[in-house]
Amino acid sequence: MAVEPDRDMDAHVRRLWRHRGATLPTPRRGPRQQLDLDEILRAGIAIADAEGLAAVSTRVVAARFGKTGMALYPYVGTKENLLALMQDHASAMPAWEDPVTGLTDGLHAWAVALFEVYLAHPWLTERPWSQATQGPNEQDWLERLLRILHRWDVPPGARPSVVTMLYATVRATAGTAAAYQRMNQQGIAEWRGQAEATMTQIPDLRQRYPLSTGLEPVTPHWQDNPRVALTNSVQLLASALGRTAG
Amino acid sequence: MAVEPDRDMDAHVRRLWRHRGATLPTPRRGPRQQLDLDEILRAGIAIADAEGLAAVSTRVVAARFGKTGMALYPYVGTKENLLALMQDHASAMPAWEDPVTGLTDGLHAWAVALFEVYLAHPWLTERPWSQATQGPNEQDWLERLLRILHRWDVPPGARPSVVTMLYATVRATAGTAAAYQRMNQQGIAEWRGQAEATMTQIPDLRQRYPLSTGLEPVTPHWQDNPRVALTNSVQLLASALGRTAG
DNA sequence: AGAAAACACTATGCAGTGCAAGGAGTAAAA
DNA sequence: TTTTACTCCTTGCACTGCATAGTGTTTTCT
CATH class of the missing domain: 1.10.10.60 (Homeodomain-like)
Structure with a gap:
């Protein structure tokens, strides 16, 4: 006992x-x-x-x-x-200058920096993430993000949501970016996507799922898709905060 | 050849x-x-x-x-x-009535439904997710979400971002909710959090990380934290869209 | 000084994994 | 009727995390 x-x-x-x-x-x-x-x-x-x-x-x-x-x-x-x-x-946090131009740029710089770390170590996306089990380096990222939110007067009530969404979005976009670069280095030619296989197996897929199969990539260079998706997401989030904070 | x-x-x-x-x-x-x-x-x-x-x-x-x-x-x-x-x-999608009251409620209903599925099968959070490797049930969810966005005139340019952020947020919150119920059924008493251990090992943690250690839970009942975090996130996201769409 | 405790590292072994290979039997196609 | 393709079984391989025991080393206690 x-x-x-x-x-x-x-x-x-x-x-x-x-x-x-x-x-x-x-x-x-x-x-x-x-x-x-x-x-x-x-x-x-x-x-x-x-x-x-x-x-x-x-x-x-x-x-x-x-x-x-x-x-x-x-x-x-x-x-x-x-x-x-x-x-x-x-997860060691690199040094960067916090933009003074606004919340959007501040969040964007943070998100891109974290995105780069995840791209450098793609297996990080396979690891669980939670605020309760962190080491110092991961804690640095969280503190830095909260400092940005504080600096631009994001109301405290909105902060947990922003934290959750930003982390989740960075991890998700980095995960697909990592998948892209994986199939890049193993040769695109011989790579046959499951999406393509589905199209041939289910010929009327476009009719059944008009909206999801009609989704257009956010950028012409599909390689840049995750990065651009992250940028757009940050902008959207920041615009919501601009409305709340205003 | x-x-x-x-x-x-x-x-x-x-x-x-x-x-x-x-x-x-x-x-x-x-x-x-x-x-x-x-x-x-x-x-x-x-x-x-x-x-x-x-x-x-x-x-x-x-x-x-x-x-x-x-x-x-x-x-x-x-x-x-x-x-x-x-x-x-x-990932079979259950049936539910699409709210007619607005975008926020529509997104919320979708997000909560997906959240419940993830809670019923917590291991889903450990599986990778991408739009490129989906079966019919997962495709149903995506199509349904896009239908909601279409129904409430969310501009097409914003849709990919919303999709990314919503999925990522649901998966993240469901993941921590699953962790909570895991430590619930193995007995809270004997469970000593890594967060607590860190507090005793690093006595000045609060000084070093004032913002992140000072984060207040979004709800008094910590069990409900993930669910409430999800709700708040959806609201934030919808408010951004309301601004864009308006 | 000498004995005893706590440690680093090795060797061995166990229970488990995904799956390749080969065999026996079965049903349909040639 | 023969051939072929199939299901399921057995065996076996290379691999995993790690429990256990043993050997030798260093520090601490008496």
Whole structure:
């Protein structure tokens, strides 16, 4: 009945915040550690970037250091923790100047910056996101967004909605952008879309779904579609806030 | 160099649209099939609902029919196809009356209906979503949404953005709602949040992140948070459209 | 100084995965 | 009647996360 303070969770949180004042759960006895958490995460991220999240296994990551899979456990705890640490590590927020021209530009700069991070690490879209389980880097993004909303006097009641919608939209558009670049690098020629296959299997698809099959892409260059969709969405959202805030 | 018509893809599409005019790739020779695709999908969905998507394996699903894992392959092709079929099967659109009171109510009814489906099958949030790989049930949702936008004269240029944001927001809020009900049924008492652990590890978190740690929940009953967040988001979005459309 | 505890890393092994390959039996087509 | 295509089974492979036990190393306690 002792109040056990969930040491695994504490260790995980301390690893997440290791560069922000938390002390790493470093061993006090036993042999020196031969690996480094940051290098482990860099290796894992490199693998995920190149071959997808599914290619990240304890054994593969450890092999980059000539070690066995079990050697990672003192550093990361569990596989799930490893992925969470990779997620936050890859989410480091770049520096940019906050536009002074208005709310729309401010939100747009934020959204595009986050979009770029997701494009650089497409597997981030496969990871869950919530405000309750964040590391410092992810927290930076949220704080920055709220600062923009505060700066432009978005009423507090509207902020949670904006946060939810913006994050969700960035993640969604980045996800389809990542899918695009995936099929780009595997050769468009041999790629036959499921959409096309559906058109031939269901010849009257256009009649049955006139509106959804008639949707026109937002830009002629379909590669840019997700980015443009994000820009338009931000504008729409900002216009709603302009109305509320005005 | 023959133009091979990608038979696996065709078979998959025909299975997806099997109840909408497509002919199932049914065998013409050999022993009678002892299983039924719809029953397989129902079994898989039941497992995913009860134990999560990770618990769905070919062997476990097949065991429900006293068969081995390999027995599923004539019916679904691959594991990934099985999951895609489950996804569409679980996305069947319920019937509801389209509100005649305005765009906001129309969008809200749509969003809540989709939200409920996601709550009934929380693993849907773990599945990728894109307009390019949809089955009939998912297509129904999109068409319905576009009909609402058409009905209330939302300008065509704004529609793709609304579609993206609404889907993304529903999926995001449903995802956190699913997380809530997960920790509800595993007992709140023993559940110690990572957020709490962070607060104790980083005592000055509130000073460092005044805005994000000061975010107030949108409703006193935190259980209802996602639903209310969704409602607010829809309202915000509709207000933007009201301005554009007006 | 010496004993004991706590640690890093390895080796082994378990239970599980998707699925390729091959075989036995069955039904329809040639 | 023979051939072909099919269903379902068995076997087996390569892979996963990780529990367990063992070896050697470093620090702490006596």
